[in-house]
Amino acid sequence: MILLNRRLQTEKSRRFEATLNGMEKAEPDFGNTVNAFAYRSDSELRHAYWLFRVISKKALVSACTPLIRMAMSLRLPVKPIIRATIYRHFCGGEDIGACAQTVSTLWQHRVGSILDYSVEGKERNEVFEATTREVIRTIARSSGDSAIPFCVFKPSGIARTGLLTRLSAGMSLDENEQAEMEGIRNRFERIAVAAAEHGVRLFIDAEETWFQDSVDDIVRDLMARLNRKEAVVFNTVQLYRTGRLQWMEEAWQHARDNGYVLGLKLVRGAYMEKERERAAENGYPSPIQPDKPSCDASYDEALRFCMDRIDRISICNGTHNEKSSMLLTRLMSEKGLRPDDSRVWFSQLLGMSDHISFNLAKAGYNVCKYVPYGPVEAVLPYLVRRAEENSAIAGQMNRELMMIAQEWKRRRKR
Ligand SMILES: Cc1cc2nc3c(=O)[nH]c(=O)nc-3n(C[C@H](O)[C@H](O)[C@H](O)COP(=O)(O)OP(=O)(O)OC[C@H]3O[C@@H](n4cnc5c(N)ncnc54)[C@H](O)[C@@H]3O)c2cc1C
Numbered sequence: 001m002i003l004l005n006r007r008l009q010t011e012k013s014r015r016f017e018a019t020l021n022g023m024e025k026a027e028p029d030f031g032n033t034v035n036a037f038a039y040r041s042d043s044e045l046r047h048a049y050w051l052f053r054v055i056s057k058k059a060l061v062s063a064c065t066p067l068i069r070m071a072m073s074l075r076l077p078v079k080p081i082i083r084a085t086i087y088r089h090f091c092g093g094e095d096i097g098a099c100a101q102t103v104s105t106l107w108q109h110r111v112g113s114i115l116d117y118s119v120e121g122k123e124r125n126e127v128f129e130a131t132t133r134e135v136i137r138t139i140a141r142s143s144g145d146s147a148i149p150f151c152v153f154k155p156s157g158i159a160r161t162g163l164l165t166r167l168s169a170g171m172s173l174d175e176n177e178q179a180e181m182e183g184i185r186n187r188f189e190r191i192a193v194a195a196a197e198h199g200v201r202l203f204i205d206a207e208e209t210w211f212q213d214s215v216d217d218i219v220r221d222l223m224a225r226l227n228r229k230e231a232v233v234f235n236t237v238q239l240y241r242t243g244r245l246q247w248m249e250e251a252w253q254h255a256r257d258n259g260y261v262l263g264l265k266l267v268r269g270a271y272m273e274k275e276r277e278r279a280a281e282n283g284y285p286s287p288i289q290p291d292k293p294s295c296d297a298s299y300d301e302a303l304r305f306c307m308d309r310i311d312r313i314s315i316c317n318g319t320h321n322e323k324s325s326m327l328l329t330r331l332m333s334e335k336g337l338r339p340d341d342s343r344v345w346f347s348q349l350l351g352m353s354d355h356i357s358f359n360l361a362k363a364g365y366n367v368c369k370y371v372p373y374g375p376v377e378a379v380l381p382y383l384v385r386r387a388e389e390n391s392a393i394a395g396q397m398n399r400e401l402m403m404i405a406q407e408w409k410r411r412r413k414r
Contacts (some may be wrong), residue, residue, distance in 0.1 A: 028356075028363040030322050033407035034361045036355035039105050040412060048351075049404045051089050065384050067349060071269070072377055075190060079376050086383050090351040091118075092371035096141050099373050104351070105148035109362040111366035114150045114203070114347070115141065121380040123160050125183070131157045132187045136194045143198035149345075149368050150234075150316075151195060152203040153214045156193075159184040164211035180295050187216055191208040192222045196232045203316070206236035209287045210273060220251070224260050231263030231314035231343070238269035239299040241287050248305055254311055265316040266302050268295055270385070300327055307331040316345040320353040329365065339364035349386070355403050 029035075031157045037045055055061055062136060071078040092099030093159040096115060103113040117131065117139040134274040135153045142148035155164065163180055166173065173181060192391045195202035204219050205211060210224075235251075237244050248264070256261040269275075270286055275289045289295040302322065306315045331343060348357045361367040372382055390400070 027364070028256050028326070028359040030326070030355050032359050033355065033361075033403050033410065035109075036358045036403060037407045038358065039109055039354075045408055045411070047076065047085075047405060048089060049408055050385060051403070053111060053402045055086070055387045055390050056398075061387045061391045065387070068382070068384075072380060082380070082383070083376050085106060086299045086387065087376055087379065087405050090372065090383060091379055092350065092373045094375050095373065096137060099371055101145050102371055106369060106371075107318060107391040109358055110131065110367070111357050112147055112366075113151040113350075114152050114368050114371045115148060115372040115375055116370045117157070118372035118382045119157065119374045123162075128158045128160075128184075128187060132191060139191070139198050139200050139202070142200045144390070147367070148200075150201045150203055150347075152205060152370065153191060153204045154207060155188075155211070156207055160188045161208070161211050164214045168174050168211050180298070188218050188222065192226055192233050196226045201232055201234065201263070203234045204236060206238050206269070207269070208277070208278075209238075209241060216247075220254065223255070223263060224258050226258070227255075227263055228260040229261070234263035234265045234314070234316060236265045236267055236318070238267055239294045239303065240272055240289050240300050242289055243287075245298060245301055245305065247377045252305075252309055262313045263315075264306060265318050266306070267297055267301065267318040268321075270389075275296050284344045289329050296321075296324075299324055302310035303328050303331060308337055310335065310343055312345040314345075316347050318350055320354060320356065325356050325360065328365075329360070340366055342366070351386075352390075352400065 007289040024135075031374065039357050040048065055118075058192075068078060068082070079150055083381060092113070093113070098396050099115060101114070103115075106113055117134045117138060119131065131153070135151065135158075138148075139151045160180065163173075163177055163184070166177070167181065192202060204215070206215070216235065219233060223231075223235070224231045237248060249296065251264075252262055269288070275288050279288075289298060293389050299319070303315075309329075317325060318324060320323045327346070328346070329339070332339065337344065345368060346355075346357070347370065349370045350372065357367050358371055
């Protein structure tokens with residue numbers, strides 16, 4: 001009996017090793033549309049195709065955006081149309097409970113969700129407090145649920161950016177401003193401590209450069225306090241910015257000297273035009289890389305930097321770029337890391353680049369998708385950004401459309 005048990009155990013561990021070896025060799029196939037859209041029914045796929053065709057038309061998106069905004073402010077009945085079209089594709093639901101179906105569907109394919117409360121643009125203390133409580137509710141919901149491996153918030157959702165900007169510019173704050181700043185630090189802290197207590201990892205998104213320095217300072221203190229054994233708090237690095245590799249080197253040195261793990265979400269950056277315009281208007285050098293190849297080179301260099309220091313860094317590769325996603329899988333393999341190493345994650349947005357997310361998950365990598373949620377009118381700015389981004393990045397759009405069309409054609413032949 002004892003011998004039999006031993007044999008079974010040896011068999012089991014041999015099988016486990018074989019699976020691991022297989023996983024290490026497995027390279028994701030981003031061209032596989034069967035895996036990419038397995039979670040979409042035929043009617044959902046048709047809807048996605050139609051939607052991406054419409055939003056790929058730049059002129060149409062530019063003409064419709066102000067009209068939709070006006071219709072919403074006049075309370076014309078456009079909400080049901082938005083809910084049934086673009087909202088349905090890019091959002092999980094109006095509240096945490098309404099995201100349950102999306103979370104479960106993604107997790108059936110081993111793709112995690114990040115509940116992203118996407119209400120934007122209300123600069124009032126009560127709203128900041130309400131958002132803080134809502135983010136903490138997402139943390140409580142994620143607690144102990146592997147299907148929701150991260151939570152997230154945007155600094156502008158819980159802080160007045162005007163004040164963060166003054167602080168970032170080195171301006172002195174009066175007594176009221178100092179009190180307000182204490183309130184802001186307290187909100188960051190309450191969220192991060194809740195994440196640590198519930199054992200949930202937390203992303204803090206990056207926004208415009210002119211208030212990022214003060215956010216970086218707050219997040220660094222939280223990481224030094226809460227990332228003692230593993231990364232709970234993750235700051236975001238935008239590699240379309242010049243000088244960010246140097247910033248990463250300093251952040252890593254600080255983590256090493258102070259004995260904590262650096263949590264970093266790498267992204268290219270979402271506010272390029274706004275950044276360039278502000279720099280030109282105010283006569284300072286643009287903080288953005290001169291062109292796309294420099295941005296890409298910097299991004300890939302950042303991936304290498306992190307992988308060379310993976311003993312003290314946990315990373316999330318927040319991108320829809322196939323080359324950067326593939327590069328990270330290769331770097332992991334070179335370092336001898338298992339695809340599901342808990343320090344390395346890949347992330348995309350709901351409704352975008354499913355060919356990357358689902359094929360990575362199929363090959364055993366850790367993948368999660370932002371699942372934005374909130375009332376339709378409050379999520380509108382997020383949806384407009386998705387529409388504009390998809391009509392602006394022609395190459396990316398063609399790829400999405402092409403993949404959906406290819407899968408649709410395959411299904412019709414069955
Ligand atoms: C999971 C996730 C989380 C994200 N979180 C954040 C966040 O916290 N903060 C944030 O700002 N963005 C965030 N983003 C958005 C991200 O920054 C990019 O805007 C978006 O993902 C497109 O970049 P890409 O790497 O996916 O793909 P690509 O299509 O390869 O790159 C497009 C990006 O390249 C850069 N770029 C394009 N043209 C030029 C040029 N001429 N010169 C210099 N750079 C150029 C821009 O950043 C542009 O967005 C997130 C994205 C994802 C998927």
